[in-house]
Amino acid sequence: MSESASKIGAPETSKIITLTDTQNGLSVELPVLSGTSGPNVIDIRRLYAETGMFTYDPGFTSTGSAESAITFIDGEAGILLHRGYSIEDLAEHSDFMDVSYLLLYGELPNKPQRDKFAHDVSYHTMLHEQLTYFYRGFRRDAHPMAIMIGVVGALSAFYHDSLDINDARQREITSYRLIAKMPTIAAMAYKYSIGQPFIYPRNDLNYAENFLHMLFAVPAEEYDVNPVLARAVDRILILHADHEQNASTSTVRLAGSSGANPFACIAAGIASLWGPAHGGANEAVLRMLEEIGSVERIPEFLERAKDKDDPFRLMGFGHRVYKNYDPRASVMRTSAHEVLEELGVQNEPLLKLAMELEKIALEDPYFVERKLFPNVDFYSGIILRAMGIPMDLFTVIFAVARTVGWLAQWNEMIEDPSQKIGRPRQLYTGAPKRDYVSIDQR
Numbered sequence: 001m002s003e004s005a006s007k008i009g010a011p012e013t014s015k016i017i018t019l020t021d022t023q024n025g026l027s028v029e030l031p032v033l034s035g036t037s038g039p040n041v042i043d044i045r046r047l048y049a050e051t052g053m054f055t056y057d058p059g060f061t062s063t064g065s066a067e068s069a070i071t072f073i074d075g076e077a078g079i080l081l082h083r084g085y086s087i088e089d090l091a092e093h094s095d096f097m098d099v100s101y102l103l104l105y106g107e108l109p110n111k112p113q114r115d116k117f118a119h120d121v122s123y124h125t126m127l128h129e130q131l132t133y134f135y136r137g138f139r140r141d142a143h144p145m146a147i148m149i150g151v152v153g154a155l156s157a158f159y160h161d162s163l164d165i166n167d168a169r170q171r172e173i174t175s176y177r178l179i180a181k182m183p184t185i186a187a188m189a190y191k192y193s194i195g196q197p198f199i200y201p202r203n204d205l206n207y208a209e210n211f212l213h214m215l216f217a218v219p220a221e222e223y224d225v226n227p228v229l230a231r232a233v234d235r236i237l238i239l240h241a242d243h244e245q246n247a248s249t250s251t252v253r254l255a256g257s258s259g260a261n262p263f264a265c266i267a268a269g270i271a272s273l274w275g276p277a278h279g280g281a282n283e284a285v286l287r288m289l290e291e292i293g294s295v296e297r298i299p300e301f302l303e304r305a306k307d308k309d310d311p312f313r314l315m316g317f318g319h320r321v322y323k324n325y326d327p328r329a330s331v332m333r334t335s336a337h338e339v340l341e342e343l344g345v346q347n348e349p350l351l352k353l354a355m356e357l358e359k360i361a362l363e364d365p366y367f368v369e370r371k372l373f374p375n376v377d378f379y380s381g382i383i384l385r386a387m388g389i390p391m392d393l394f395t396v397i398f399a400v401a402r403t404v405g406w407l408a409q410w411n412e413m414i415e416d417p418s419q420k421i422g423r424p425r426q427l428y429t430g431a432p433k434r435d436y437v438s439i440d441q442r
Contacts, residue, residue, distance in 0.1 A: 011033040011034060011035050011041075011067060012033065012034050013031040013032065013033060013034075013043075014032050014033070014034040014040055015031075015032045016029050016030065016031055016032065017029070017030055017032055017042060018030075019047075019051075021051070026051060028046070028047065028050045028051050030042050030043055030044060030046065030047065031043045035067075037072050037074070037081075038072060038074065041064045048425075054425045054427075056427050060250075065245055065250060065253070065422075066245060066253060066409075066412075066413065066416075066419075067416065067418070068244070068245070068409065068412060069083070069106070069412070070082065070083065070103060070242060070244075070405075070408050070409060070412060071083075071242045071243065071244045071405070072084075072244070073243070073244050073321055073322075075319070075321040075322045075323050075324070076323050076324060077324060078322055078323075078324035078325045078326065078327050079327060080243075080327045080328065082099065082102060082103060082241070082242060083102050083103070083106055083107070085102065085108070086327070087238075087239065087327050087328055087331070088327060088330070088331060090102075090238055091235050091238050091239060091328075091331040092331070094108070094238070095206070095207070095208075095234050095238070096207050096208060096234050096237040096238050096241070096401075097114065097117060097118045097121065097206070097207055098114060099238050099241050099404075100117075100121075100179060100241070100404040101113065101114060101117050103241060103242055103404050103405060103407075103408040104175060104404065104407065104408050104411070118206070118207075120176055121176055121179055121180045121207070122180065122201075122203045122207075122210075123180075123203065124176050124177045124179075124180035124181060125180045125181060125183070125184050125201035125203070125210065126181075126184065126200065126201060127181055127184055127185065127188070128158045128159075130158070131151060131154070131158065132188075132198060134150075134151060134154060135147065135151070135188060135189070135192045135198075136192075138150070138192065140192070140193060140195065141193070142193070143392055144186070144189040144190060144193060144392055144393055144396045145270065145273075145274045145392075145395055145396055145399070147185075147189040147192070148185060148186065148189060148270050148396055148399055149267050149270050149271050149274075150267075151185050151188075151189070152178075152182075152185065152263055152266055152267040152270060153263060153264055153267035154263075155177075155178075155181070155263040156261045156263040156264060159174070159177060159263075161173075162174040162177070163261045163262075165256075165259060165261070165262065165414055166414075171262070171411055171414065174262045174263070174407075175262075175404075175407045175411065178262070178263070178266055178403055178407060179403055179404050179407065182399065182400045182403045183201075183207070183210060183211040183214060183400050184201050184214060186211075186393070186396045186397065186399070186400050187199065187211065187214035187215045188214075189396065190215055190390075190393055190396075191214075191215075193392070196218060197218070197219060199213065199214045199215075199217045199218070199219075200214075201213075201214060205225065206230070206234075207234070207237070208230045208231070208233040208234040208237065209225045209230045211233060211400070212225050212226075212229060212230055212233060213225055215389070216388075226342065228338055228339065228342040229339065229342070229343075229387055231335075231338075232335045232338065232339045232383055232387075233387075233397075235331060235332065235335050236332070236335075236380055236383065236384075236397065236401065237397075237400065237401040238401075239328040239331060239332060239376055239380075239401075240376075240380075240398050240401035240402055241401050241402065241404050241405050242402070242404070242405025242408065242409070243321075243402075243405070244321075245409075246278070247272050247273075247275070247277075247278050248269040248270075248272040248273040248278060248279070248402065248406070249269065249402075249405060249406060249409050250272075251268050251269050251271070251272040252265045252266065252268060252269040252406040252409060252410055253409055253410065253413050253422070254268075254422040255268040255269075256410045256413055256414065257413065257419060257420065257421045257422040258421050258422075259421075262407070262410060265406070265410055266403060266406055266407070266410075269399075269402070269403075269406045270399050273395060273398060273399055273402065274395060279395040279398045279399065279402075280394070280395050281315065281316065281375075281377035282316070282377040282378075282380045282381035282384070282394050282395075282398075283381065283391045283392075283394045283395065284315040284316075284377075285315045285316035285354075285377055285378050285381040285382075286350070286381045286385055286391055286394075287315075287391075288314070288315040288316070289350050289353050289354055289357070290350065292353060292357070293353075294349070294353065295352065295353055295356045298353070298356060298357055298360055299360075301314070302314070302360065302361070302364065302366075306366055314361070314372070315377075315378075316374055316375055316377050316378030316379075316381065317361060317367065317372045317373065317374055317375065317378065318370075318371070318372040318373070318375065319375045322375070323371060324371055324373075325371070325373045326373065326374075326375040326376050328375075328376040329373065329374055329375050329376050329378070329379060332376050332379035332380055332383070333358075333374070333379050335379070335383055336379040336382045336383050336386075339383050339386050339387065340355075340382075340386055343386055343387070345386050348386070350385065351382060351385065351386055354378075354382045355382075358374050358378070361373075361374065362374070380394075381394065384397065
């Protein structure tokens with residue numbers, strides 16, 4: 001989006017490795033690239049041209065799909081950095097607007113930059129009025145994520161003036177619009193599902209305060225935003241803003257690589273995020289707690305979690321990327337306890353159960369030895385539940401937060417001269433070529 005968002009340095013070739021096919025003696029030399037942090041990567045772009053072979057990597061668990069300067073994760077050490085800043089420092093000292101600016105532009109804003117950015121975002125929060133009629137085409141019991149996908153995809157029909165992805169200024173305007181409008185779209189989806197009137201955004205509130213106001217205010221009375229809850233929501237947004245090349249971010253990049261408009265790309269990201277293995281994890285935590293039912297049954301379910309033959313899994317513990325403590329979880333844990341104390345709901349059965357489960361699991365040698373610590377999803381689900389936000393809205397809030405990360409990654413991809421349309425290859429295991437048989441001979 002700007003020169004300040006450019007990469008610190010292009011990857012350097014640190015060495016050359018040689019792959020040899022021992023059957024025919026064919027060899028190929030491949031460069032090994034080094035970034036500023038993290039493991040080196042083998043550049044295999046010439047592999048097919050020189051050998052006629054592809055690599056095979058289901059789930060892309062060992063494949064680097066992009067060069068990026070936005071987010072760095074070291075799962076073994078429990079490190080998450082945005083543009084070099086630790087997630088713990090950002091969550092403690094910044095707000096979501098600071099982090100959004102950082103992700104988009106590469107640097108933390110000074111005060112004039114921050115004020116202008118927050119001002120410009122706030123003046124894009126309203127939706128085109130015709131979109132209110134679009135909501136009425138959905139059933140009242142439609143999942144809010146279904147509505148989010150539909151409405152975000154439809155934005156391209158309303159904002160024709162910023163669809164040229166090769167124009168940096170238009171990409172910037174679209175980024176501001178999406179960051180600004182996502183809380184409005186999310187809140188309207190919620191209000192529609194419960195039959196309440198839409199609440200319009202207010203420019204005198206900050207991002208998190210405005211989101212809470214649109215979710216919970218009604219025209220009949222004044223709604224005062226609780227600062228503790230607003231800060232908790234702001235932290236949730238910060239902690240979910242970006243997470244490297246995860247499923248939904250990769251989806252946005254893949255859709256964007258075809259030249260699709262940004263609204264379609266973000267709608268594709270929301271669709272990917274909706275999957276229970278991705279954005280639905282905090283909802284799964286609450287459903288697990290409901291299944292456990294009471295504090296007395298915790299030991300029973302912990303034993304089931306340890307039994308490899310039992311299908312029960314302890315949701316909200318451990319992480320595919322983090323093999324140590326999820327660095328976001330310690331921040332979210334603090335917020336969870338602040339919210340429970342502020343609302344005085346520590347003794348609400350499900351929340352009391354969650355806190356007891358946390359305590360026991362943190363002391364149980366089985367979980368400690370395997371580093372199965374509570375992750376960000378465990379605590380965010382507790383916070384949202386305590387605030388009275390329904391489970392169907394959990395992933396929607398995740399989408400609101402992750403939009404800025406998707407946009408930063410999308411912009412970076414557009415500006416990357418080495419980027420091509422995404423086109424994975426395959427290992428074909430179907431029938432070989434065969435002759436067609438007419439219907440009377442089959």
